[in-house]
Amino acid sequence: MRTAPMLDVSSLTHTYGGGTTAHTALADITFSVAEGELVSVVGPSGCGKTTLLRILSGLQRPTGGEVSFQGRPVTGVPEGLAMVFQDYARSLYPWQTVAGNVRFPLRHLRLGRAETDRRVHESLSAVGLEGHAGKYPSQLSGGMQQRVAIARALAYQPGVLLMDEPFASIDAQTREDLEDLVLHVRERYAMTIVFVTHDIDESVYLADRVVVLSGPPTRVMTTIDVPLPHPRDQIETKELREFVALRGEVARLIRRPSTERTAEPISR
Numbered sequence: 001m002r003t004a005p006m007l008d009v010s011s012l013t014h015t016y017g018g019g020t021t022a023h024t025a026l027a028d029i030t031f032s033v034a035e036g037e038l039v040s041v042v043g044p045s046g047c048g049k050t051t052l053l054r055i056l057s058g059l060q061r062p063t064g065g066e067v068s069f070q071g072r073p074v075t076g077v078p079e080g081l082a083m084v085f086q087d088y089a090r091s092l093y094p095w096q097t098v099a100g101n102v103r104f105p106l107r108h109l110r111l112g113r114a115e116t117d118r119r120v121h122e123s124l125s126a127v128g129l130e131g132h133a134g135k136y137p138s139q140l141s142g143g144m145q146q147r148v149a150i151a152r153a154l155a156y157q158p159g160v161l162l163m164d165e166p167f168a169s170i171d172a173q174t175r176e177d178l179e180d181l182v183l184h185v186r187e188r189y190a191m192t193i194v195f196v197t198h199d200i201d202e203s204v205y206l207a208d209r210v211v212v213l214s215g216p217p218t219r220v221m222t223t224i225d226v227p228l229p230h231p232r233d234q235i236e237t238k239e240l241r242e243f244v245a246l247r248g249e250v251a252r253l254i255r256r257p258s259t260e261r262t263a264e265p266i267s268r
């Protein structure tokens with residue numbers, strides 16, 4: 001018997017406003033994510049990636065279609081789902097220490113002091129910040145602040161981690177380190193991750209599968225398997241002929257003229 005996917009997105013549509021000012025951001029989005037899979041969602045700027053993630057996380061109701069998480073329809077923010085946002089500076093509490101920020105969402109879980117402390121310590125060590133627990137966000141670099149946001153999500157031990165362009169405003173070198181951190185924690189915690197990005201290299205480097213979105217009105221153009229070997233390496237993996245071919249395939253799809261993209265969706 002096949003088990004239900006961790007996350008299932010079926011014929012999702014979303015239109016903002018109505019009448020003559022109606023804007024269809026998402027026209028037809030269908031894909032699923034199996035337990036333990038890392039799926040990246042890539043699409044051009046403004047194609048509705050944030051709208052999609054807000055709907056997946058239950059923060060926003062779609063105007064059509066369905067999302068289910070662990071076999072149950074998502075009608076509000078489901079327990080067991082955590083999100084890491086692009087804007088790390090605004091997602092951390094400046095008046096709380098690093099440890100305080102990681103601890104904060106755990107109060108809903110009523111874990112007890114010892115288990116809470118254990119999770120805070122373990123997740124800070126997973127992101128390499130064990131020596132910075134008592135600092136405040138303003139004392140950390142942007143990359144370190146985003147590590148705190150990741151540690152906070154890990155401590156919660158979510159069934160699915162949703163990441164919304166989390167490294168978009170981080171410098172290139174730190175970004176590569178954080179991409180490798182995502183692969184490391186994914187391995188260590190056997191996590192299911194949906195990673196939204198507009199960066200084609202990043203989408204291929206991280207993923208088991210890439211969901212490629214068209215420009216608006218947005219559809220899934222195709223889903224591409226990424227059978228690149230693990231562990232991945234920023235230099236060696238990106239030199240592989242398979243990597244170059246995959247990134248070329250995604251780039252060609254995303255850069256096709258919009259009339260062609262919307263008139264003739266590709267499916268596999």
Ligand SMILES: Nc1ncnc2c1ncn2[C@@H]1O[C@H](COP(=O)(O)OP(=O)(O)OP(=O)(O)O)[C@@H](O)[C@H]1O
Binds near residue numbers: 049050051052
């Ligand atoms: N609350 C809203 N009301 C009306 N239109 C909206 C609203 N939120 C988003 N939109 C529109 O929906 C479309 C998709 O926006 P969204 O932010 O989801 O895209 P995105 O792919 O995340 O963009 P970017 O790549 O620039 O971050 C855009 O045209 C945007 O202007």
